[in-house]
Amino acid sequence: MKLGNFFQITEKTAAFLTFGFVLILPVVLSFNPYYLSIFIIALILGAVSLSWNLLAGVCGQVSFGHAAFFGIGAYGSSLLVLKAGWNPFGAMIIAAFFGVMGAIIIGTPAFRLRGPYFALSILGFAEVVKLLTLNLTWLTDGSQGLFNIPALPAIRIGSMTLDFFVSRTTNYYLAAFLMLAIYLVIYFLRHSNTGLAMSAVHGDEETAAGIGVPVFRTKLLTLMVSAFCTALMGAFYAHYVHFLSPDSAFDGSWSVMPIVASLFGGMGTLIGPSIGALLITGLDEFIFKQFFETGHKLFFGILLAVVIVWTPKGLFGKSIRKK
């Protein structure tokens, strides 16, 4: 009685359906600003989950600390704009590279060790970066946080103006575009030679090394790409909400929710984690919150546990075929 027995689609079809759904969702929601804001966060989570799963689902390296990269991207971009007067779009890209630097700093020592050290040391890394952000008050204003982070500047295309300051809709579609771009990067990476190496490292590190795969380099590269994408989404988040504190930017849920979304949507697929993110947001918003106004998080947690135990490959893990 699992979904995989009912329908089978390919990764590509699943991706088309997902992005098709994302495209029309605002129409379905009648452009209601409240719901749009909920799903902007869902798309950010979806994109982070895709990135997390590139590392965990494809390359087999589970991270418990992706909040580190998210927060680095968020603070990095905000500070470049607030303190150095950069254009937010340029700042977002550079902040994503800060995420890559973080990946190198933590990945270089952690990937030299075998076993669960990476998963744990990255958890510690996220904590350290958060503490640094709290304590480097001259730069980050510490626990006070950063206010008035500028929105992304309006883009003019012909007679059309895409405004990111007021319009939820443009922010929604930019988030969707970023998620699509990240998905495409991951898709093509997975289908390259490097993707084959990632898969081999996931399958069996020792054997992979024995047939010439540079295991350390493959893991580090995967982490760098994953961190880049996660930090990019962190930067987008900062310019979207205009306010950051160490607690919000490095919130543990940016580490935990991508794991949950990936488990939900299927770690063995590429698109699954973003479906998971949209689905858990939708379920939480439209079902659990409606019926259990106060305890919805609890019921939600129970549902997740049931899904994970019931179908370890995720709800769609068996429905979405690799090719």
Next chain:
Amino acid sequence: MGQDAESLDINQSPLLEVRELSRNFGGLQAIFEISFKVSPGQIVGLIGPNGAGKTTLFALLSGFLSPSGGEIQFLNSSIGGMRPDRICHLGMARTFQVVRPFPEMTVFENVKVAAIFGKHSKRPPSVVDQEVQEILESTGLFSKAGRLASSLSLPERKRLEVARTLATKPKLLLLDEVLAGLNPREVEEAIPLIRSLNNQMKISILMIEHNLRAIMGICDRLLVINFGQLIFDGLPTEAVENPEVIQAYLGEKEDA
């Protein structure tokens, strides 16, 4: 086959030369001052009782373990403690006693990743695919190319293990009990495959095997180790008459 081991040793510089190689695990001396050579073109058998240190020796040769002492020369470079992927690039590849396919990848992908990363030389994708096809044909896995490795039977997995190492284009192949767990008919099928690797693909082979009948038939030379020490190095026919070998190897068999 049939060539005198000694004459090969004299005529050619060795492919692999191991000098006083040692490795201990804490107090356990798993390998102790082992020295031997493998010349180009040879098939050398490696036998010894359970726990003698055969797999440990392979792990040392292929870079999965670092030696505690001694030297390993492969094609005139010192490779003791070198990383496994580097050693693979130099031209030595091993199979694992416990087969380890990449379960979530297809048979084709399993071999392809070895073909791409096993050698430094860059080839266009079509050439790589062609190579993979040929290896799958020669190892009898062609019809299984699209299957997930996790769905293979044990004999098929063993073939895949060999196919994958072959794709790295080794000059020296280390086979760790590839015949174990196969029924007599499957062994009969596997032996010509191993021979053809040596004859046609010009790959030298060092193979661990418990199946004595099989190894006597294939090997030019036999190494016997017991408690981490090399106790015999010579022709297979001489090994069965060597008292130390009989006591160590066959004696243990009787106890078991």
